[in-house]
Amino acid sequence: MATPDTTVQIRSKPALSRSQVHSLNLSFETSHPTEIIRWAVDRFGNHLALTTSFTDTLLVDLALSIDPDIEVVFLDTGFHFAETLDVLRRSQVRYEMNLRVERPDPETVDLWAKGSDACCAARKVAPLDRALNGKEAWLSGLRRDDSTSRADTPIVSTDRRGLVKINPIAAWPTREVAAYVELQDIIVNPLTADGYESIGCWPCTERAQPDSDTRSGRWPGTPRTECGIHL
Numbered sequence: 001m002a003t004p005d006t007t008v009q010i011r012s013k014p015a016l017s018r019s020q021v022h023s024l025n026l027s028f029e030t031s032h033p034t035e036i037i038r039w040a041v042d043r044f045g046n047h048l049a050l051t052t053s054f055t056d057t058l059l060v061d062l063a064l065s066i067d068p069d070i071e072v073v074f075l076d077t078g079f080h081f082a083e084t085l086d087v088l089r090r091s092q093v094r095y096e097m098n099l100r101v102e103r104p105d106p107e108t109v110d111l112w113a114k115g116s117d118a119c120c121a122a123r124k125v126a127p128l129d130r131a132l133n134g135k136e137a138w139l140s141g142l143r144r145d146d147s148t149s150r151a152d153t154p155i156v157s158t159d160r161r162g163l164v165k166i167n168p169i170a171a172w173p174t175r176e177v178a179a180y181v182e183l184q185d186i187i188v189n190p191l192t193a194d195g196y197e198s199i200g201c202w203p204c205t206e207r208a209q210p211d212s213d214t215r216s217g218r219w220p221g222t223p224r225t226e227c228g229i230h231l
């Protein structure tokens, strides 16, 4: 079995200092997501990417309203639900996306025998590392309301690569998210209406547990809560 390609460029000096990150988080805490995205586009230009799992098109819709050319990265693990791929297809019809689909190295097609850590490393983490090579910053759709483990999600941070990671909707109130989704007719994966409140790969996703957070259906029966791309 081939070793997964985990080649990643680590910046010797992050694009933002810790004090800059701190100041930005303070100033963005009550900002509308479009203000945050505007700052990111102005600051990083075409060295900025957006990642999405196409559970919905909320972040894509917000970001393309600011910069229609922003690179939209989708990690095609090979294990997505058909409904997720249909959201991707409908998104391509609706938006003129600068889409980059990143797939795992074909030599590492089956790492289940080594467990979900190895599988996510090969199918998600390594492909994202490749997609972000040459970038300075990336947008992600993490929200503090997703789960207790995401309750402290910062709007701006520095990731393990030294890149600036921006979560423009981290602090966006749920009622405002719902209003935007309805007003803009955001495309939403129909599985969410069937109890799948957080959607990843089909082998590792079940309906959310009653009275639990939205990510409680991910990696059911294991202590795992994240795939590793948000480090």
Ligand code: SF4
Residues within 6 Å of the ligand: 077, 079, 115, 116, 117, 119, 120, 121, 123, 124, 200, 201, 202, 203, 204, 227
């Ligand atoms: S979520 Fe599951 S199927 Fe998808 S990459 Fe991770 S371990 Fe593999």
